[in-house]
Amino acid sequence: MIRNILFIFAVIVFALFIFLKNGISVNHLKIDSLTIDGLYLKLDKKFILRADRLTIPANKKKQNLSALGSGLDRFNKILHYFKHIELKEVNFKNDHYSILYSDNIFYMVNDFFEIASHQISRDGDEIHAVMDLIYLREYDIRLSGKLVYNYKKDIALFSGSAEYMDIHADFMVSKKKKNLYYVIKSNSFSQFKSLVDQFRLPPKISLWMTNRLKAERYTLNSLKGAAKIEKKSIKLIPDTIVGEAVLEDVSINFKDGLSALKAKSMKIVLRDENLYFKLLKPYYGKKSLAGSSASILDLLNPKPVVLKLDLKFDTQLDL
Structure with a gap:
């Protein structure tokens, strides 16, 4: 059987x-x-x-x-x-x-x-x-x-590299419950406006970083900040954003109707809701502005932003 x-x-x-x-x-x-x-x-x-x-x-x-x-x-x-x-x-x-x-x-x-x-x-x-x-x-x-x-x-850590258009960046993102924290740095690239548009920054920050300020090449030394995970999206927390970038062949239009200030290169620091500009070999027209600096204060304030200029020149400047 x-x-x-x-x-x-x-x-x-x-x-x-x-x-x-x-x-x-x-x-x-x-x-x-x-x-x-x-x-x-x-x-x-x-x-x-x-x-x-x-x-x-x-x-x-x-x-x-x-x-x-x-x-x-x-x-x-x-x-x-x-x-x-x-x-x-x-x-x-x-x-x-x-x-x-x-x-x-x-x-x-x-x-x-x-x-x-x-x-x-x-x-x-x-x-x-x-x-x-x-x-x-x-x-x-x-x-x-x-x-x-x-x-x-419910804690996560993701580290690696990212590619977007001509941008190659290294990043680290950590998650704790509904909170996100990120650190990013990149190589030299040209597609800056497209990158800024992806972050959906507050309008005044976006205006200054893409329309008023232009350059041939950008290098992001560091960008840090926090965000909240919502039901169908991720919301950046603007007042946590701290960044530093180096720009080459720079043009800055501080005010409509005025000629742009230009510089060979510039370091930008975003900190405490303010933008700080450190210029290398700046000039206005044909006049040197060596040693000059600028800052934009209270970017997240609903009131108009405060533009602070420290311009240094040896001859009369025609505006």
Whole structure:
């Protein structure tokens, strides 16, 4: 009796093995409330899985962050048995994704972002991930780096590099609950206005940094600040922003109707809601203004900003 059962079981296993080696196709499959369309499964040392559409029901229960660790462990164990996974369309709530796992790299794409990571692991309460790419479609920004997330304390640290137009920057962003803190520095670049527009700074700061002040090249030595994570956006906190930049071949239009002041280079410091300008070889028209400096005070004050000029010249200046 037992011998017959074992024989039948062996035949079933062998038949299943043959089917898997040749590949199995299923047009429609429903497991509980999970729906799969266009399923293809094949065994080639490891499994190859493809599906045209995967629909995952929304979980009405609030997700427990402490379960992330065990969930990631199960996820990695499952991936160990797969050589290739391709899910052309994954529907979850109102979001749509495409997912690909191949050559030990995990890709996820939707209308807002692209993510690629080749290493996601857990160490105690921390999740560690090497992010090969985070592409933010709306901003055309590419990020890469290392992410560490403590899911019990809801604390994260992400450090790496960013690319936007001709800008290459190094950054570090830390998260604690709903608070964000960031530090950025960059190489020399020219696309300054486009960068400032991405930050959606207060109008007066944006006006001075893009319309009144222009340069051929910009280098961001440092930019630090804080932000709040809101329901559908991230809100910068303007009075926390501290920055320093060096500009080359500078033109400053302090007031409409006046000619621009020019300089070979200039250091700008943004601190305490004020902008400070330190000029190198400045001139107005053909007259040297060596040793001159300027500052713009109370940028966040609803009242008109205060422009403070310390102009030094040897001959009469015609305005």
